[in-house]
Amino acid sequence: MKYVIIGGVAAGMSAAMEIVRTDQAADITVLERGDVYSYGQCGLPYVINGLVPSAADVIARSVSTFRDEYGIQAEVHIDVIAIDIDKQQVTAKRVLSDELVIFDYDRLLVATGADPIIPDWSGVHLEGIHVLKTIPDTTGIMADLAETIRHVTIIGGGYIGLEAADSFRSKGLSVTIVQRGKQLAKIFDAEMAEWITAEANKNGIEVRLDEEVVRFTGTQRVKEVVTNKDTIATDLVLISAGIKPNTDFLKDTSIQRTKAGAIIVDASMQTSSQYIYAAGDCATHYHLIKQTNDYVPLGTTANKQGRIAGANMAGNRLTFKGITGTSIIKFFDLTLSRTGISEKEAKQLNIPYQAETKTANNQAGYYPGGEEMHIKLLYHRYTNHLLGVQIIGKKGVDKRIDVFATALYNQMTIDQLQDLDLAYAPPYNSVWDPLQKISRRWNRDKT
Ligand SMILES: Cc1cc2nc3c(=O)[nH]c(=O)nc-3n(C[C@H](O)[C@H](O)[C@H](O)COP(=O)(O)OP(=O)(O)OC[C@H]3O[C@@H](n4cnc5c(N)ncnc54)[C@H](O)[C@@H]3O)c2cc1C
Secondary structure, three states: OEEEEEOOOHHHHHHHHHHHHHOOOOEEEEEOOOOOOOEOHHHHHHHHOOOOOOHHHHEOOOHHHHHHHHOOEEEOOEEEEEEEOOOOEEEEEEOOOOOEEEEEOOEEEEOOOEEEOOOOOEOOOOEOEEOOOOHHHHHHHHHHHOOOOOEEEEEOOOHHHHHHHHHHHHOOOEEEEEOOOOOOOOOOOHHHHHHHHHHHHHOOOEEEOOOOEEEEEOOOEOOEEEEOOOEEEOOEEEEOOOEEEOOHHHOOOOOOEOOOOOEOOOOOOEOOOOOEEEOHHHEOEEEOOOOEEEOOOOHHHHHHHHHHHHHHHOOOOOOOOOEOOOEEEEEOOEEEEEEEOOHHHHHHOOOOEEEEEEEEEOOOOOOOOOOEEEEEEEEEOOOOEEEEEEEEEOOOHHHHHHHHHHHHHOOOEHHHHOOOOOOOOOOOOOOOOHHHHHHHHHHHHHO
């Protein structure tokens, strides 16, 4: 069986490895536009701040490992430009020579991810303007930082913008975040996002909300960011204004995509075309709470979807159960986390909800070193099923968000949180966990 995989990172190589494990006679070709396989983009902000010594450290397996140890035809610098569904062929162009090459397939996986959106602002091609997605992007930023850089402007206050702001600041640089919307991190409700803005300000970051970039000025190198409100003198710009699925090459095919370009997949990761699968940031992600296809591009999901796609391409029958929309970000001393849906989303989806908020300690009140976390929990007004939580704080946020994500996945109700047998000793918790404390409000309201 001939397998062709487009894209050699999280989803693509998870699939390839699953095929290697399942089909001993597999003939696998991977077509990758870049020259690095299987690397963790999630680690790149920590290369910028030096916590991870080198960009090479985020590579899990090299191209030669895939070729020599697993017998995969791992191609580099090759850009897929078209698919012929009837002929079961992929057309690709070698980036370095422009040569066109055709590959036949029995099963095809599209795992092309998503690229940063770079709006067509005047001056956007000036030197010193970057995005953060790949290892070459990171080394480009690092090379620039070796010059005299004092001030960085980050365009977009989503998670990549926030992680990058933290990294640049920790290197002693002045940082301004320009955000088009009225709050940072729009995956959080507005009042929760205020904790994030406060943390940014506390750490010396200038946050400009409700402000839009108009153009960049400079002769060869960027000198100023001109917005609809002001002109910001700057030495380096990072554009983190969202991402777009890499699926334009499918536009002449019958493969169904969302308006934003994500390939619509079913639970087996198959597209609307029988032998063609898709996974990761280029595909849709079924959301268990919204009960519909969503787009929440994250590394954890790309790995899971890729594994399932690979297994099914090789003849197994696995299903992707769906996401609950869990994410976590380190921002200076804070941990920002969420799972399920926010109040904003509940309103958009017309889901009748009840929201509870609480500030609680991560450990027993009398035990030294306790820290607060701010929790906003949503549950269904009539069925009491959990809908989502946002938790922002310091120690212990990561554990609560994962407990809640597990509860959500298992369709638990708010009252059932109280029955959970959660770990307790004074350095780690109170006898009642913060999630249980907040759920006791439900009792209070009912009695
Ligand atoms: C800075 C940063 C931090 C992140 N942090 C986190 C985090 O903390 N937690 C988390 O869960 N996720 C995080 N993510 C997201 C995570 O990295 C992605 O969800 C994941 O990499 C998606 O994997 P993928 O295989 O679907 O796509 P990608 O990793 O984008 O890989 C797709 C590959 O396909 C190739 N390709 C595209 N088009 C073509 C074509 N036409 N022909 C040939 N090749 C092509 C591309 O070159 C690319 O190498 C982060 C991302 C970034 C950029």
